[in-house]
Amino acid sequence: MTAFPSLLLVGAGRMGGALLAGWREQGLSRAFIVDPSSAAQSLAGTDVSVLEDVALLPSDFSPEAVILAVKPQMAAAVLPGYARFANTAVFISIMAGKTVQGVAEMLGGTPAVVRAMPNTPAAMRQGITVAFAGSGVSGRQQDLSERLLSAVGKVAWVQQEPMLDAVTAISGGGPAYVFLLTELLEQAGLDQGLPSELAKIMARQIVIGSAALLAASSETPEALRIAVTSPGGTTAEALKLLRADDALPKIFKAAIQAATERSRELSV
Numbered sequence: 001m002t003a004f005p006s007l008l009l010v011g012a013g014r015m016g017g018a019l020l021a022g023w024r025e026q027g028l029s030r031a032f033i034v035d036p037s038s039a040a041q042s043l044a045g046t047d048v049s050v051l052e053d054v055a056l057l058p059s060d061f062s063p064e065a066v067i068l069a070v071k072p073q074m075a076a077a078v079l080p081g082y083a084r085f086a087n088t089a090v091f092i093s094i095m096a097g098k099t100v101q102g103v104a105e106m107l108g109g110t111p112a113v114v115r116a117m118p119n120t121p122a123a124m125r126q127g128i129t130v131a132f133a134g135s136g137v138s139g140r141q142q143d144l145s146e147r148l149l150s151a152v153g154k155v156a157w158v159q160q161e162p163m164l165d166a167v168t169a170i171s172g173g174g175p176a177y178v179f180l181l182t183e184l185l186e187q188a189g190l191d192q193g194l195p196s197e198l199a200k201i202m203a204r205q206i207v208i209g210s211a212a213l214l215a216a217s218s219e220t221p222e223a224l225r226i227a228v229t230s231p232g233g234t235t236a237e238a239l240k241l242l243r244a245d246d247a248l249p250k251i252f253k254a255a256i257q258a259a260t261e262r263s264r265e266l267s268v
Ligand SMILES: NC(=O)c1ccc[n+]([C@@H]2O[C@H](COP(=O)([O-])OP(=O)(O)OC[C@H]3O[C@@H](n4cnc5c(N)ncnc54)[C@H](OP(=O)(O)O)[C@@H]3O)[C@@H](O)[C@H]2O)c1
Pocket: 010, 011, 012, 013, 014, 015, 016, 017, 034, 035, 036, 037, 038, 040, 069, 070, 071, 072, 074, 078, 094, 095, 096, 117, 118, 119, 120, 172
């Protein structure tokens, strides 16, 4: 695999750091990180220089891609500092709720902007990132973006930017719903009088093991569910309650709808 071209990562926290780790596995030719935190300094190496401020970048540095991984609330203060790359680089923004137009306006000019929504399993290279390419993005820039984002998991593209609101609600927040289920399973064990250590380890291993089974199997989640649901048995009894009056599907649909609307409200 050929090394990535010159890159500039703006913000190397949880998500930026996960991306960097994925790129490093494939090789970096010349990369800079701008991040003022002391933790970011530990990411420096022969392949990566870490700077506290954009003003410290070498004047001859012209990245092919600038990855924007700062908190969305920092965007207005941070992005204008990168305006000088607006005509040459593709900007890949993972900032939640920042639209292509919003990012372009903060940079000035007519930059090529990809808006992407990853999720936290990126830290295990098991994420899913859904992306939208703004109108100024060339085929080559989109290919590079896909390569960069796929270093931490699967990548899919949408053709309409508003779809990213539902993506944010489902896949950005998705790990939280799975972790909530893990918490609920642990609590259920405690409620049934199981020792706390057993309740904890069972809840974790159910989720870990089920995910591994899903990953290895060619069956649908529905088929895997049916496989553990004997008619008239214990699981069937639990599912009967969970699905009575469509309770679980209804509340889940309403929750995702609320999160999607919240994403729309926050989008600028
Ligand atoms: N975490 C998720 O589940 C998730 C999912 C999808 C998208 N995202 C998006 O990913 C982005 C990063 O999130 P995160 O969870 O990785 O946040 P994070 O861990 O706080 O990382 C942000 C990093 O940016 C640094 N920073 C602050 N000011 C800066 C500046 N002026 N220039 C460059 N870097 C600066 C921060 O340093 P300090 O710590 O010193 O402030 C921190 O190291 C956000 O926009 C978020 O919306 C996150």
